[in-house]
Each structure stands twice: as C-alpha cells, then as structure tokens.
Amino acid sequence: MNASVTPKGSLEILSQIEVEKLKKVGENGLYALFRQCALAILNTGSDSDNAKTIMEAYPDFEIEIIQQDRGIRLNLSQAPANAFVDGEMIASSREMLFSSMRDIVYSETERRRNRSDLSSGTGLTDYVFHLLRNAGIFRTGEDPNMIVCWGGHSISDEEYEYTKEVGHSLGLRGLDICTGCGPGAMKGPMKGATIAHAKQRHDRSRFLGLTEPGIITAEAPNPIVNELVILPDIEKRLEAFVRVGHGIIIFPGGAGTAEELLYLLGILLDPDNIELPFPLVLTGPKSAEPYFQQLHEFINDTLGFEAQQKYKIIIDDSEQVARTMAQGMQEVKEYRRRLNDAYYFNWSLKIQEEFQNPFEPTHENMASLALNTGMETHQLAANLRRVFSGIVAGNVKETGIRAIEENGPYRIHSDKSIMKPLDNLLKAFVKQRRMKLPGSEYIPCYQLVE
Secondary structure, eight states: OOEEEOOOSSOOOOOHHHHHHHHOOSTTOOHHHHHHHHHHHHTTTOSOOOHHHHHHHOTTOEEEEEEETTEEEEEEESOOGGGEETTEEOHHHHHHHHHHHHHHHHHHHHHHHTOSOTTSHHHHHHHHHHHHHHTTOOOTTSOSOEEEEEOOSSOOHHHHHHHHHHHHHHHHTTOEEEEOSSSGGGTHHHHHHHHHHHHTTOOOOOEEEEEOHHHHTTSOOOTTOSEEEEOSSHHHHHHHHHHHOSEEEEOSOSHHHHHHHHHHHHHHTSGGGTTOOOOEEEEEOGGGHHHHHHHHHHHHHHTOHHHHTTOEEEESOHHHHHHHHHHHHHHHHHHHHHHTOOSSSOTTOOOOGGGTSOOOOOHHHHHTOOOOTTSOHHHHHHHHHHHHHHHHHHHHOHHHHHHHHHHOSEEEEOOHHHHHHHHHHHHHHHHTTOSSOTTOOOOOSEEEEO
16 A cells, blocks of 8 residues: 555654654664664554564655654555555554554664663663653653563464453453563453453543563564554563553463563562562463463572462463452552552562663574572573563564574573573473464574583
C-alpha cells in the first residue's frame, strides 16, 4: 500500500533539526531505526518471529517525512497491506506509528543533551523516568493497579487460552495490564481483560506495551495495546517494567522469559530491597506444571533457596492468581504510602548498575561471561540474565541472527555446577518448542562449554 498519514495522539509537531535527524540515513541518522520500528508496527499479525526475514520481505518499504507549517506528514510507499482497511490505516497502527516516532526522537534528544548522567545508576533511572513521562504513561491520581505479564510469544493454544483466563480475572478486579506488547502470553492477558473491563463498564482500560528496537520487528505490537513505549535497549525496557508495574505474573515462555525472571530475582535479592513488597506469581495451565518445576529447580541450583522464596507458583487457578495480585496491590499501596513513594513510579526499588548497563551480545562478550557458584548471587543472576539475552538476540533479532550466520553459534563458558542445570533448561525449551513459533525449525544459536 501507498498512503499519506498525519499524527494522532502524540508528537503533532517536530522541530526542523528533529526532522532532519529522522530523514538522515547512515551514521548519526535515525531513519533506519524509525523504518524498522514502523515496518514492525504495520506488520502486526505476522506469522514470523525472524526479524531478518521480516525486514527482507519488504525491501522497498520507504517513509518520506514531510515538514509542514501546521505539523508533519508521513508518505508511506510499499507498506504492508494488512495495516489498512479500504485504503485507510487502522487507527491502532496509526497511533503506534507516531508513538514510535515520538520515542525515537525523544531518546535521541535526551542522549544528545546529556540531561541524565548515563554513567551512573541514578542517572540511568532518571533517563528511564523522562522517557516514560514524555510518553504520558504516568497517572498520578490512581492507586497501584498495573500488572505486568511476562511470557513467551511461542506458546501452545492451551497456554494462550489460560493467559486470557488470567487476564479476565484481573480485569474483573479493575486491574490494568502491561506486557512486552507482542503475541502469545503478551496478547492473551490483554484480550481477557478487555472483556472483563467491558463487563465492569471500566472505560479507562490501560493496555501498556513496552518494547525496544531490537525485539519489536520479531514481536510486533498486538492491536490491543493502547499505550506503546519503545525504550532504547533491553535494559531500559526491563527497568521500565519494574518501575511502572506493581506486580508481575510470569506465564510459560522461553529464553526471553527466563531473562526477565533472572533480572527481577537479581534485583529482589538485593539487601536494599528485602522489605519491598513486589508480588510475583509464576502460573500456567496443568500442562505447564513440568515447565515451572524445571524452572524452579534451575533457580534452586543456580541462585539458591532464597531466590525461590521471592515468588509463588500457582497452577491452573486464574482466580487465585488474580486474588493474589489484588491483595498484593494493597500491600504495595500501604508500603508506598508509608515511604511517601509515588504510586506511578517505583523510586524506592534499588537496581544495581550491572542490571542497568547495556549488554551487547557479541561472540566475544558472550564467551567472556563469568558463570560460577563462587560469585555473589546478584552478580551470577546478572550474568545468567545476559546469557539468555544473547540467546534471544541469536533467535529473533536481526543483528543477532546475522552474527550467528557469519560467526557460528555463541560459545557460553561455565563451570559444571552451572552448566548442567543451564543445559537441562535450554534442552527443555527446545524440546517444548519454546524458542520459535510453532512450525519453525529451531537451530541452536549457542554452544555450552565447560
């Protein structure tokens, strides 16, 4: 499709410098990044999770950015047809298209102005705060009610139906949903909550999607998302989840879900966060019980018993999951009120810099990760998180896939006490087809080396 669209909902006006940045191709330009995010948004509903394949499927897709006295206009050529109805762009796609432009422009502006000290932990948190505030997601007058749902984009039909049941139970209790905004376990809870909110005549539903440029092409936003934020990298995205979320539910998933769980456990194990209430539930249908049991054993074998105490496992009981979260919201509210902390942004949560600094999963960086039981628990959690981050990159991100094609699989070194449970978990993910969408053959992008 060829089309011309104007903004609706965000970023009505750009400066001349911002427009030039968006138009610029090559080093220091933003055009390639914006094109990648825009193509992903317009390609919602794709049956592929290979970012490289999707980008190659639309080689002639182009965006012309027109600066007008009364605003901006985008002229699209060779855009995916499923983003249009009778020649008009679908409203959700139009909103998310300009949300992506807003976030890309603002991230670059903040970085260039150096308003936040990106070399310090507090500065990185300040940067995340400004990105979220600019996106307009803070609601200062509302009690804690944002439930983050993590889980795989490649899950079975039974697991997907269960995520909808949980979302429905949450929605009946007036709780909003935040996910990674893609398909599978990121879409199901939103779909279930949509019906529940309608039943309760809840007319201010919030379905917040947080993503980043490296993952959005492989996991395009689902159309239920009504607030989209694109963070600059995976570390900013993960921090945004735990800063705006009041509780987290983890559904069955693969490497990306393991990465998220390890990230959160590493933070919650910090002595500075011991007293902080943060409801965390791992849940799925009865058929997913072996998955959670193996994940539970992996946590015990690597991070220990204390880490296991940071979450509850609830199997095949969506009502109990929702009740646990609703009760958790009261505990969060009382704690935040006692500390005079904001409800809309979790300032009191301490995040060590090893969880904030961007990790680039090159072959060299993956091979140099230290994985041994002699490390401090939070540092081991941080490096295990990086292992799974690299596997996600090799599975679905364009840069990671190209690196694997050119240099072969990542080599991950660890001592035997870590390697055995890691190998067991990864083999289970592959056997259960949790690394790719159903129907796709999985070729491991990693090798474990003792």
